[in-house]
Amino acid sequence: MTQSHGYAARSATAPLAPFKFTRRELHDHDVHVDIQFCGVCHSDIHFVRNEWGNAVYPVVPGHEIVGRVKAVGSAVRKFKPGDLVGVGVIVDSDRTCPSCRAREEQYCEGGVTLTYGARDKYGDLTQGGYSNNIVTDEHFVHSVSPKLNPAGVAPLLCAGITTYSPLRHWKVGPNRKVGIIGLGGLGHMALKFAHSFGAHVVQFTTSESKIADAKRLGADEVVISKDATAMKKQANSFDFIIDTVSAPHDIDPYLEALKRDSTYVQVGLPEKPPVIDPGNLLFKRRSWSGSIIGGMAETQEMLDYCAAKNITADVEVIPIQQINEAFERVVKADVKYRFTIDMSSLGA
Amino acid sequence: MTQSHGYAARSATAPLAPFKFTRRELHDHDVHVDIQFCGVCHSDIHFVRNEWGNAVYPVVPGHEIVGRVKAVGSAVRKFKPGDLVGVGVIVDSDRTCPSCRAREEQYCEGGVTLTYGARDKYGDLTQGGYSNNIVTDEHFVHSVSPKLNPAGVAPLLCAGITTYSPLRHWKVGPNRKVGIIGLGGLGHMALKFAHSFGAHVVQFTTSESKIADAKRLGADEVVISKDATAMKKQANSFDFIIDTVSAPHDIDPYLEALKRDSTYVQVGLPEKPPVIDPGNLLFKRRSWSGSIIGGMAETQEMLDYCAAKNITADVEVIPIQQINEAFERVVKADVKYRFTIDMSSLGA
Numbered sequence: 001m002t003q004s005h006g007y008a009a010r011s012a013t014a015p016l017a018p019f020k021f022t023r024r025e026l027h028d029h030d031v032h033v034d035i036q037f038c039g040v041c042h043s044d045i046h047f048v049r050n051e052w053g054n055a056v057y058p059v060v061p062g063h064e065i066v067g068r069v070k071a072v073g074s075a076v077r078k079f080k081p082g083d084l085v086g087v088g089v090i091v092d093s094d095r096t097c098p099s100c101r102a103r104e105e106q107y108c109e110g111g112v113t114l115t116y117g118a119r120d121k122y123g124d125l126t127q128g129g130y131s132n133n134i135v136t137d138e139h140f141v142h143s144v145s146p147k148l149n150p151a152g153v154a155p156l157l158c159a160g161i162t163t164y165s166p167l168r169h170w171k172v173g174p175n176r177k178v179g180i181i182g183l184g185g186l187g188h189m190a191l192k193f194a195h196s197f198g199a200h201v202v203q204f205t206t207s208e209s210k211i212a213d214a215k216r217l218g219a220d221e222v223v224i225s226k227d228a229t230a231m232k233k234q235a236n237s238f239d240f241i242i243d244t245v246s247a248p249h250d251i252d253p254y255l256e257a258l259k260r261d262s263t264y265v266q267v268g269l270p271e272k273p274p275v276i277d278p279g280n281l282l283f284k285r286r287s288w289s290g291s292i293i294g295g296m297a298e299t300q301e302m303l304d305y306c307a308a309k310n311i312t313a314d315v316e317v318i319p320i321q322q323i324n325e326a327f328e329r330v331v332k333a334d335v336k337y338r339f340t341i342d343m344s345s346l347g348a
Numbered sequence: 349m350t351q352s353h354g355y356a357a358r359s360a361t362a363p364l365a366p367f368k369f370t371r372r373e374l375h376d377h378d379v380h381v382d383i384q385f386c387g388v389c390h391s392d393i394h395f396v397r398n399e400w401g402n403a404v405y406p407v408v409p410g411h412e413i414v415g416r417v418k419a420v421g422s423a424v425r426k427f428k429p430g431d432l433v434g435v436g437v438i439v440d441s442d443r444t445c446p447s448c449r450a451r452e453e454q455y456c457e458g459g460v461t462l463t464y465g466a467r468d469k470y471g472d473l474t475q476g477g478y479s480n481n482i483v484t485d486e487h488f489v490h491s492v493s494p495k496l497n498p499a500g501v502a503p504l505l506c507a508g509i510t511t512y513s514p515l516r517h518w519k520v521g522p523n524r525k526v527g528i529i530g531l532g533g534l535g536h537m538a539l540k541f542a543h544s545f546g547a548h549v550v551q552f553t554t555s556e557s558k559i560a561d562a563k564r565l566g567a568d569e570v571v572i573s574k575d576a577t578a579m580k581k582q583a584n585s586f587d588f589i590i591d592t593v594s595a596p597h598d599i600d601p602y603l604e605a606l607k608r609d610s611t612y613v614q615v616g617l618p619e620k621p622p623v624i625d626p627g628n629l630l631f632k633r634r635s636w637s638g639s640i641i642g643g644m645a646e647t648q649e650m651l652d653y654c655a656a657k658n659i660t661a662d663v664e665v666i667p668i669q670q671i672n673e674a675f676e677r678v679v680k681a682d683v684k685y686r687f688t689i690d691m692s693s694l695g696a
Binding site for chain 1: 446447450452455457517584607608611614615617618621622623624625626627629630631632633634635636637638639640
C-alpha cells in the first residue's frame with residue numbers, strides 16, 4: 001500500500017480538512033507521482049457538495065495534477081523517476097471499446113474511471129490530487145515540459161484539454177470566426193487556444209469589466225451578451241461557438257449567431273437542461289453538440305503544443321489551507337482565472 | 349395576369365372551398381405550369397389553421413406540385429411547353445447570399461419565398477398547388493421523368509427532398525446503421541431512401557401494426573419505441589438518426605442510441621421545444637441538428653435518382669372535393685402514406 005495524505009470532504013456540507021489514506025501498491029504499469037500542484041476545478045466543488053448526486057465520502061478532489069515521478073512499476077517504459085508529469089480527469093478506461101481504440105478514451109463505451117470518487121479495477125476508491133501523491137496507470141500519465149511554469153500547467157489537464165479538444169475537433173484555425181462564451185477557467189483557455197490557432201476570436205461576456213482582459217488574452221472582439229442589438233449584429237456570422245458556462249443562460253441568441261452548417265458546443269455540463277428553439281437548428285442546419293476533455297494522445301499533444309507556444313493557465317497559487325475560501329471564490333467567479341494549490345504547503 | 353382557381357381557406361377555422369384568383373403574368377424567367385397532382389403535407393394544415401401564427405388569408409395551400417409546362421417566358425431555356433415538371437416548397441430566394449451561392453437556397457440568408465402565404469418580389473401573395481396552375485421562376489422548377497407515376501412523384505417535392513437531403517448530407521450508405529423515427533409521409537420516404545442507399549435501416553415506431561409495412565418498405569429491423577428494454581439494447585449503435593415526428597416525444601432515448609460523434613437530425617419542426625439531457629450530447633460528443641428540404645440542384649438530383657431507382661411515395665389519390673376530410677385523416681395519421689390530389693377533379 002502507498003501512504004497518502006491530503007484534504008478531503010467527509011460530507012456534502014463539511015469543509016475540506018486534512019485526511020490520511022492509502023492508495024494501491026505500485027502495479028506493473030503504474031506510476032507513483034509526488035504531486036507539486038493541483039488546479040481547482042468547479043467540478044471539484046460540484047462533486048464534493050454532491051450537486052450531481054453521485055458523491056462518495058470521504059473524497060479527496062482534484063484532477064489537474066502536476067508532479068514528479070517517484071517510482072515506476074516493472075513494465076513502465078514511458079517514464080522514469082524524476083520526470084515531470086501530469087494526470088487529468090480520468091485514470092482508466094476499458095481500452096478495448098471502439099472509442100478507446102480510436103484513442104478517445106474519454107468516451108469509453110465501457111465507462112471511464114474518474115480520478116476521484118470512482119472504483120478502480122482493483123475495487124479501490126480513487127482519490128484525487130489535493131494530496132501528496134497519486135498512483136496510476138502510465139497510459140493516463142502525461143509528460144510535462146520543464147520549460148513551463150508547473151503551477152500554470154496543472155489546469156491544462158482539465159480546463160486546457162476540455163477546450164483544446166473541441167477546437168481541434170471542429171477545425172478552428174485561420175479564416176474561421178470563433179465565439180467563446182464565458183471568461184473563466186475554461187473560457188480563458190479556449191480564448192488562448194483559439195487565438196493561438198489563428199482564428200478570429202470573439203469573446204462573449206456579460207461583464208464590461210472583462211473587455212480589457214479578454215483583449216489581452218487574445219480576443220479580436222468582445223461582445224456584451226446582454227446587449228440584444230450587439231448580439232443581433234452577429235447573426236449568421238460564426239463558424240463555431242464554444243460555451244464554457246454551466247450556469248443557466250439563453251442559448252438561442254448564440255445559435256442565431258452561427259452560420260449555416262456550424263456547430264455550438266457545450267463543454268460545461270449545464271446545471272439545468274437548456275431549452276432551445278429547434279427552428280434555430282433546422283433553418284440553418286446548425287448543430288448543438290457537446291464535448292468532454294480529450295483522449296490521452298490528444299492530451300499529450302496539447303501539453304506539447306503548450307510547451308512549444310508557451311501557453312499556460314493564468315493562475316492564483318494558494319496553499320491547501322485556503323482551499324475552502326478558494327471554493328467560495330470559485331462559486332462567485334472571483335478568480336483570474338484558476339486557483340492552483342501549491343502542494344508543498346501540505347507538509348509531510 | 350394569369351387566371352387561376354383552386355381551393356382556399358378564408359380563415360383559420362373555415363374549411364377549404366373553391367376560390368378564383370389571379371397570378372402574376374409570365375415574366376422572362378417564369379414558367380406557367382398546369383398542375384396535375386399536388387401532395388397534401390401536414391405543413392399545409394399547420395399553415396391554414398394558423399398553428400404557426402404566420403397565416404395570411406385567403407390561402408391556397410400545396411407545395412408538392414407536379415404538372416405540365418403550358419408556357420415559358422422569353423428567357424427560359426430549361427423548359428418548353430409539354431414538359432413534365434415539379435415545384436416544391438420555395439419559389440424564390442435572394443440568389444446572392446453565401447447559402448444561395450452554395451446551392452443551398454433553402455437556407456437563404458436573405459430569406460426564401462414560400463410557395464404559398466408569402467410575398468413574391470413583385471409584391472404579390474404567393475398561392476400554392478391546390479389549384480389549376482402556377483407561375484414561377486424556372487430556377488425553382490424541376491424536370492420530372494415521365495417514367496414515374498406523377499401522383500407518387502408529387503410528395504417527393506417536400507417529403508422526398510426533406511429526407512433525401514439530410515441522408516445525403518450526413519453520408520448515409522453501406523456499413524452505416526440508420527434510425528428513422530416515425531413512419532408517415534416523411535418517414536416512409538426516409539425509409540425508402542436509406543434502404544436504397546445501402547444502409548442498415550432501423551424503423552422506430554410506437555405502433556406494432558406498422559412492423560410489417562416498415563419491413564416491406566425496406567426496414568432491416570423495427571424497434572417499438574415504447575419498449576424501454578428494446579431501446580436500451582440499441583445504445584451507442586447508430587451512425588445517424590432522422591426524426592420525422594413533430595408531435596412531442598422524448599428525444600433522450602434516441603440520443604442514447606447514437607454512437608460517439610453521431611448526429612440526430614430533426615426534419616419535422618417540433619410543435620413544442622423538446623428538452624434533452626445535454627449530458628447525452630457531451631458524454632459521446634453527439635450532435636443534435638435539423639434540416640429543411642434541399643437545394644434546387646439537390647432536388648433535381650433526388651428526382652433523377654428516384655427515376656433511376658423507381659422510387660415514389662406511396663399515395664392515396666383523392667379528388668379536391670375530399671380535401672377537408674383528408675386534412676382530418678392526416679391529423680389522425682390515417683393515411684398510407686401521403687394524400688395526393690388529382691387536380692383534374694377541379695374542373696375548368
